[in-house]
Amino acid sequence: MATPRVLSIQSHVVRGYVGNKSATFPLQLLGFEVDAINSVQLSNHTGYKHIDGQILDEKDLDKLITSMRGNNLLHYTHLLTGYIGSPAFLSKIAEVVKELKANNPNLLYVCDPVMGDDGKMYVPQSLLPIYQETILPLADVITPNQFEMELLLGQKVESIEDAWRAIEAFHGKGCGTVLVSSSTLGAKDELIALSSKKIDGKSVRVMASIPMLDAHFTGSGDLFSALTLAWLHKTGGNTQLSLDNVIYSLQAVLKRTLNKALGKEDFKYYEASL
Numbered sequence: 001m002a003t004p005r006v007l008s009i010q011s012h013v014v015r016g017y018v019g020n021k022s023a024t025f026p027l028q029l030l031g032f033e034v035d036a037i038n039s040v041q042l043s044n045h046t047g048y049k050h051i052d053g054q055i056l057d058e059k060d061l062d063k064l065i066t067s068m069r070g071n072n073l074l075h076y077t078h079l080l081t082g083y084i085g086s087p088a089f090l091s092k093i094a095e096v097v098k099e100l101k102a103n104n105p106n107l108l109y110v111c112d113p114v115m116g117d118d119g120k121m122y123v124p125q126s127l128l129p130i131y132q133e134t135i136l137p138l139a140d141v142i143t144p145n146q147f148e149m150e151l152l153l154g155q156k157v158e159s160i161e162d163a164w165r166a167i168e169a170f171h172g173k174g175c176g177t178v179l180v181s182s183s184t185l186g187a188k189d190e191l192i193a194l195s196s197k198k199i200d201g202k203s204v205r206v207m208a209s210i211p212m213l214d215a216h217f218t219g220s221g222d223l224f225s226a227l228t229l230a231w232l233h234k235t236g237g238n239t240q241l242s243l244d245n246v247i248y249s250l251q252a253v254l255k256r257t258l259n260k261a262l263g264k265e266d267f268k269y270y271e272a273s274l
Ligand SMILES: Nc1ncnc2c1ncn2[C@@H]1O[C@H](COP(=O)(O)OP(=O)(O)O)[C@@H](O)[C@H]1O
Pocket: 116, 117, 144, 145, 146, 181, 182, 183, 191, 193, 210, 211, 212, 213, 214, 215, 216, 217, 218, 219, 220, 221, 222, 224, 247, 250, 251, 254
């Protein structure tokens, strides 16, 4: 099989790991060619006290795409989008999706509608209607967190039943596969991830419980969407197997991150015995 090639349109940060900085290397390790367009170049993620840099607009994106078109380079198996900082840039992405799909009707578009977390938006509010009206109907797979699911739906999601209803509404907009990266709809010490895929008119649903680590991670959502893209490809679109693999590898990464931050030894050899 030819090497899958992803066009990844997300943020770049000088310091740290979010956006393309967190998606590119894992995707490469999993066997993907990754071509990155940096929607913004920022000093660091938006949680810091100071933040500055450049935000690409639709003309910047058009220049890159026009030149690539001229060289016949717009041939991809996957498109992945994440943090976008400008509404005009996001609208332009709709045109890019259509062109890439015209070049490859089998292209899979994985959209992480990165807008915020824990009740706070960290992108301009004007992105929301563009995601709702223009981008969702074009996406094959979406990976919102609980807050982003509520924003897209325009309604609070307070129970698992609410979440399935929200997911059905996204299916109704044309999005065949939905993975909710995390929600706090379960017990106090767990995160719940949900996925649903429309197969022959039926929704095939999977729910996973993740033991909650006592820390806040930035970039975990970006890793989630990149790994989801990779595992959906490797499993032929099996959402159960993909979610298992994504969560398993993410937990390993987050535990190592936490151990490093706490100054604990990163790695130890243990004898496995019953
Ligand atoms: N505190 C945590 N404890 C355990 N796993 C976490 C934690 N935060 C994030 N994760 C893992 O990262 C994934 C994506 O996290 P999420 O918080 O939904 O991303 P974001 O809100 O940044 O989009 C979750 O599915 C989970 O596997």
